Amino acid sequence: MNVAAWLLPGLIVIVFLSALRRGVNVLEAFVEGAQQGLVLVYNLVPYILAIYLALGLVQESGMLSWVTRLLDPLLSRTGIPAPLLPLLIVRPLSGSASLGVITQILQTYGPDSLVGRMASIMQGSSDTTFYVLTVYTGAAGVRETRRALPIALVGDLVGFAVAVYLAYHWPF
Amino acid sequence: MALVWAFLMLAGIAAMALGGSPDRITTTLITQAKSGLQATFDLLAVVILWLGISRIAERTGLLTGVARLLSPLLRRLFPGLPQDHPALAPIAINLTANFLGLSNAATPFGLQAMRELGKSSPTPGRITPAMTTFLVLNSACVTAIPATAIALRAATGAAQPAAIAFPAALASLAATATVLTIDILWRRLEQGTGQLRGKPGPDHRRTGPAVPRTLPSPAGRRQAR
Numbered sequence: 259m260n261v262a263a264w265l266l267p268g269l270i271v272i273v274f275l276s277a278l279r280r281g282v283n284v285l286e287a288f289v290e291g292a293q294q295g296l297v298l299v300y301n302l303v304p305y306i307l308a309i310y311l312a313l314g315l316v317q318e319s320g321m322l323s324w325v326t327r328l329l330d331p332l333l334s335r336t337g338i339p340a341p342l343l344p345l346l347i348v349r350p351l352s353g354s355a356s357l358g359v360i361t362q363i364l365q366t367y368g369p370d371s372l373v374g375r376m377a378s379i380m381q382g383s384s385d386t387t388f389y390v391l392t393v394y395t396g397a398a399g400v401r402e403t404r405r406a407l408p409i410a411l412v413g414d415l416v417g418f419a420v421a422v423y424l425a426y427h428w429p430f
Numbered sequence: 431m432a433l434v435w436a437f438l439m440l441a442g443i444a445a446m447a448l449g450g451s452p453d454r455i456t457t458t459l460i461t462q463a464k465s466g467l468q469a470t471f472d473l474l475a476v477v478i479l480w481l482g483i484s485r486i487a488e489r490t491g492l493l494t495g496v497a498r499l500l501s502p503l504l505r506r507l508f509p510g511l512p513q514d515h516p517a518l519a520p521i522a523i524n525l526t527a528n529f530l531g532l533s534n535a536a537t538p539f540g541l542q543a544m545r546e547l548g549k550s551s552p553t554p555g556r557i558t559p560a561m562t563t564f565l566v567l568n569s570a571c572v573t574a575i576p577a578t579a580i581a582l583r584a585a586t587g588a589a590q591p592a593a594i595a596f597p598a599a600l601a602s603l604a605a606t607a608t609v610l611t612i613d614i615l616w617r618r619l620e621q622g623t624g625q626l627r628g629k630p631g632p633d634h635r636r637t638g639p640a641v642p643r644t645l646p647s648p649a650g651r652r653q654a655r
Contacts, residue, residue: 295542369586398548410566
């Protein structure tokens with residue numbers, strides 16, 4: 259099932275072959291596109307740092323375990339296991355942080371446990387909402403998100419709810 | 431967004447102060463700034479690789495081909511964009527890459543698409559309907575193959591690492607359907623109150639030919655003749 263292993267190299271080969279056939283200067287084009295990317299990322303550095311600062315404070319302060327304890331009685335009634343909550347909070351913020359959380363969940367509870375399956379489905383079915391919104395609006399030179407934020411968060415909630423439901427009822 | 435950030439910063443500092451480690455606040459901030467910088471380097475590497483390759487593909491006309499292939503879908507998702515808008519090709523590739531679970535390759539094209547949308551915006555600095563749709567699509571991200579989750583499960587010894595692929599695809603489909611529905615309804619509501627009747631014009635102006643340096647495709651040349 260390793261699509262990435264074949265797809266991307268194949269794509270690059272196709273691009274190069276058709277470039278050579280059409281007499282495109284590949285190196286010049288590559289450098290031009292890469293330079294454009296360099297400027298793009300250069301402008302994004304402050305946005306990415308802003309997210310990391312907030313996320314680091316939240317993680318280091320032990321806030322996650324407080325919130326987990328606080329919400330646990332509420333969550334147990336909806337069928338969401340407590341170990342999942344840190345993932346719910348971190349997932350919209352940062353890809354690498356949620357990767358750390360989910361790895362820990364899978365190692366502690368096993369990938370084929372209920373919690374492990376739930377976490378895997380959530381990881382596979384959502385993206386880092388705050389990160390995407392901050393960095394993408396930064397790339398467009400836009401300083402507002404308006405309705406995009408509430409809509410994206412509702413989408414995350416729906417995705418998480420379906421993930422929880424499917425982890426219980428899917429015939430694995 | 432700014433309020434969310436301020437809340438997280440203040441709550442984090444308050445929690446650390448109350449948790450008895452106020453001395454670690456500054457060190458945490460500096461360590462985090464460093465790992466944020468590390469993350470930008472990781473991003474820079476992928477962006478350079480893919481936007482470099484993408485420029486070659488643009489010169490060969492492959493990019494416009496991809497956009498044309500997806501144009502029935504794109505036209506419906508982004509009714510405010512002119513057919514030859516330069517953001518359409520990176521949007522098409524971003525959505526395809528997300529769909530295939532290649533999120534590393536998706537991000538550079540997402541950034542490029544947003545930059546093009548920003549350049550052609552009639553209201554610089556303000557978010558446009560097309561940007562909103564693209565943002566919510568990316569936050570929900572329809573994924574057919576959740577590559578990262580499968581890899582993690584394989585690494586931790588799952589019996590069937592890919593068993594979660596279908597439920598994950600369903601969950602992301604539900605999220606995507608939700609965000610698109612709300613987005614479309616909200617957009618109609620705003621246009622209904624903002625502009626009195628009549629079909630609103632494109633919200634992004636044309637920026638001349640989509641990709642000036644691209645060779646015309648065989649189909650285009652045939653039409654020209």
